[in-house]
Amino acid sequence: MDLQHLSVALGNAALQERKNWPSNGDGRLVKATTEKILRSLERAFERGDINFALDIIEESIMMLTELSDIPFYSELIADKKHRDRTYNLKTFRETVSLRLPIYSKYIASNRPPRKLAPTPIEAQEDLPDVSKIIPAQKSAPLKFAVANGMLQLKRQSARISADDRQMVSHGRSALQDDATSIIHSLAGSNADPRFLVAFGEIRDVLAADSDVIRLGMLSVSCNSLVSRFHEQLPDIVSARLDAFDTNLSMFVSQFPDWRKFVENASSTEELSSDEIQVVFNVGQELAEKLQTNEELVDPSVPKSLKLILEAIRDPSKASKRAVFGAVRTLENLIGTIILGFGGFFGAGFAGVKDGLKASSKIAAIALILGLAANSAEALSPSAAKMVKSDWMEKAASAIKKAMES
Known part of the structure; x- marks a missing residue:
């Protein structure tokens, strides 16, 4: 009541x-x-x-x-x-x-x-409760959720003071118009298709009035694309991209969440080029394989993840901010997959809810959990070094034991 x-x-x-x-x-x-x-x-x-x-x-x-x-x-x-x-x-x-x-x-x-599932596989007595191992999602470009049996993006509100609200609203509208205009310009050029995807996503995030950290990281990814494909762009388009990037950077800097994210990134330990390459490879493999699992994964998840990873494609040029954003995003993604789908493999897990049926989806769930466990193991050393994260290896071991049982 x-x-x-x-x-x-x-x-x-x-x-x-x-x-x-x-x-x-x-x-x-x-x-x-x-x-x-x-x-x-x-x-x-x-x-x-x-x-x-x-x-x-x-x-x-x-x-x-x-x-x-x-x-x-x-x-x-x-x-x-x-x-x-x-x-x-x-x-x-x-x-x-x-x-x-x-x-x-x-x-x-x-x-x-x-029972947690219609026909659960009983957990080993010594299997740890993975919900006690995996921390809550951290502030990052992307957060995730499992709802109605689907892995999807979780929207993050963009908080701003009441005094700045009107100015932010005007700035957002202007950036949306600029992004739309740039998309039309790019469509008529021989620019790499990823530009269109990136600016389309920037425009959509601006329209949703949320996800300011994601917006800031998309700006970094676009910068990376401009650096790599500068020769493909007409001079006038290149100039417009530079101006847009400046305006977008000024826009996100008004938000406390972005400023805090930047501050956290600057205080972390830097990864070597080899370690950054591992982060990129782990993220790319996750994105590619999630893209093929349409039964359990909303298409926006691998699409948005790939755009975030674009900022670290070249480890020698990747900023600490970009690497930090990628690591935090992958942490959130791996943790959400294990917590959201792990319930089919033992009572020590959080349980699969929202109408999933073991009989029809068990194979797809096994694949996505195995992928998450392998990704956690591969990412664990880099995450431990950069963000002092110590849960990935434990969680990977727990999920593998549960699946083997």
């Missing part, structure tokens, strides 16, 4: 701000999310199965928590006052951050035992 009450209140608050709904659909997304939660909760007890009901409640809690990643919610809804069913007055932000973890903890403590 508390979640239903909260969802109704959030939906009404979103409607009250309808005149301020952004063109990227965030306002509609918040309202649609609350409606989806209400529909789900209404059927929670239809089956008379307590675990089915708790699954729906957990999913609803997750959807409410993820609203904080939507800029429209965090900027216009989160700090509105909300009176709960016991007449306590708090902001939506306070309610979500304080009450939802309590509900999740209660569910975890009171859920009756069950």
Whole structure:
């Protein structure tokens, strides 16, 4: 009842701000999310199965928590006052951050035992719980999620102060127009096709009003492409690319998340050219193989990963910032794959949710988990050196033991 009450209140608050709904659909997304939660909760007890009901409640809690990643919610809804069913007055932000973890903890403590998959392979007694090994995703150009049985990109909200919001909005619109114009210019030239892909993605990210770290790294990747294919570009296009890069760099520098990312990158230990080559090779192999697994992987994942890796294709010219972004992105990707799909191989894993069926997808899942485990092993030394990450080898070993069992 508390979640239903909260969802109704959030939906009404979103409607009250309808005149301020952004063109990227965030306002509609918040309202649609609350409606989806209400529909789900209404059927929670239809089956008379307590675990089915708790699954729906957990999913609803997750959807409410993820609203904080939507800029429209965090900027216009989160700090509105909300009176709960016991007449306590708090902001939506306070309610979500304080009450939802309590509900999740209660569910975890009171859920009756069950199998994690329809026909699970029992875990070895000494198999470690991989969810305790793999850390939460770090700030990086890309974050990921497994939802409805698919590996997909997870949007990161682009936070900005209220004082800078109008200036940022104007800058974003101008950059979108410039990116569109550059795409038209490139389409009529003999430039490498990756330019079109990169600028198309920049334009899309700008339109989504999110993912500022991804945007900054795409700028680095475009710079790399310009350096490699400068001779293919007409002088006028080359000049426009230089100007666009300058304007985009100034744009992302206004965001605290980008400035913090740059600061973190500068404080890391540098990798050698050979180590950077390993990072690139691991990422490329992941992207190529994920691209062929359309049953489990949204096409945007390998496409966006390849663009991030473009910035380190030439290890001798790769900046520390670009390498840091690639390593963090691969960490997030590998961890998400193992946590999201590992439940088919033993009770020590987080569990596969959202309608995956072992009978039809077990082979594809085995392939993607094996790929993630091998990638973790190969990347582990570089990640340990640059970002002091020590979980990859342990997680790779755990997933391999589970699959072998």
